[in-house]
Amino acid sequence: MINITKSKKPIMLDIGCGKSKIVSTNYNVIGIDLWDNSDADLKISAFDLPFEDSMVNRIYSRHFFEHFNYNEIETLFSECFRVLKDGGEFEIITPHVSCISAFQDPTHISFFTKKTFSRFQHIGFEILKTEFHWFRKPYKGKFNRLVRILNYVINRYPNMERFSGIFGGIYEIKCLYRKNPNYINEKFIMGSKINE
């Protein structure tokens, strides 16, 4: 069990950080990844986080959850629920189902639309916001203005999500959840609800 109570800054976990752990001046970021060559501070599996209950202020995870099936995502979410403080935010970015790149990696086994994220709220998270990114954010190419317009339009008219494949597809989708303190901490292990 890691003791993080002495840290001066609030704690943010970057789950499945790979070689691009998020940089933050406001948080003490702890990267978690199984891969030896990653930027992780803890080379462990995210299924069993070595933190006491409600110790973490924020959780961030980019391009990680699409590698798991529904039951595994439920299990990972319940572990995130356990370690996150009440009211703590949980930010997830995944590839969007409309983009070819979501299917190019054969290790992707779950595919996400805006609605997919609402299917995990029973674990104790409420959705604060979802956001489409037409290209990788931050965009570093030459077509800044066009990307800004596309992002504005798709986020202003989210019902266009189903037609987005016609225009090359939305690259990724972000969901910002908040831990709802009114939920009891029920553990989900591979599809079964375990009452503690």
Ligand SMILES: C[S@@+](CC[C@H](N)C(=O)[O-])C[C@H]1O[C@@H](n2cnc3c(N)ncnc32)[C@H](O)[C@@H]1O
């Ligand atoms: C596609 S990479 C994403 C890396 C980074 N977040 C990014 O956006 O570029 C997914 C990462 O998840 C890690 N991973 C896979 N299964 C894991 C597990 N059970 N626990 C922790 N990390 C895991 C992999 O090692 C890999 O580095």
